Amino acid sequence: MLDQLLQLDTDVFIYLNSLGTSTWDPFWMAYTSKFNWIPFYAVLLYLIFREMEWKAFLITIVAVALMILVTDQTTNLFKNGFHRLRPCHLAELIDGMRLVKSRCGGQYGFFSGHASNTMAAALFIGLSLKRRFKYLLYFLIFWALLMGYSRIYIGVHYPLDVILGGMFGAILGTLFYRLNKAVINKLDLNHKI
Numbered sequence: 001m002l003d004q005l006l007q008l009d010t011d012v013f014i015y016l017n018s019l020g021t022s023t024w025d026p027f028w029m030a031y032t033s034k035f036n037w038i039p040f041y042a043v044l045l046y047l048i049f050r051e052m053e054w055k056a057f058l059i060t061i062v063a064v065a066l067m068i069l070v071t072d073q074t075t076n077l078f079k080n081g082f083h084r085l086r087p088c089h090l091a092e093l094i095d096g097m098r099l100v101k102s103r104c105g106g107q108y109g110f111f112s113g114h115a116s117n118t119m120a121a122a123l124f125i126g127l128s129l130k131r132r133f134k135y136l137l138y139f140l141i142f143w144a145l146l147m148g149y150s151r152i153y154i155g156v157h158y159p160l161d162v163i164l165g166g167m168f169g170a171i172l173g174t175l176f177y178r179l180n181k182a183v184i185n186k187l188d189l190n191h192k193i
Helices: 002-018 025-032 034-051 054-082 113-128 136-153 159-186
Strands: none
Touching (some): 002 159, 025 136, 054 159
């Protein structure tokens, strides 16, 4: 059963990865780069800042930092625990796939750190701003899903790496949002989240 699931994962990866073209490669390479999204994150943090008192905002910054730390470290634990090679590290796949990046990245890919971090950020920020920006949560989830797809497109993750990473990120983002809200409410800080 597990072998069939992994084979299906490989087949879906090859199919999705092969849909890419050199015309779209620069777009997806830019999309998958964490550094290109720094201004976007800055705008989102500014919107959160505008919604709450400064002490609540500082607590929120700590919550976001802890969330990213937990997401990153858990992702590394899974990668080092499962030892599932990235598709671009498998000799039997490399000739039948498109590796858009100049290098493959780390040895192991289960589960995707990009998918888990962006989905965690999407849920945390989207939930934090849902009262003021009605559709932002949906936009951020869509943005995170595209980030996950970008990892398949460029050839460094299987679909299951992305799906499970996104699910983990969604759970963590929601939990940290609730924890942050509970701490702010317990301290009775002026806030609107």
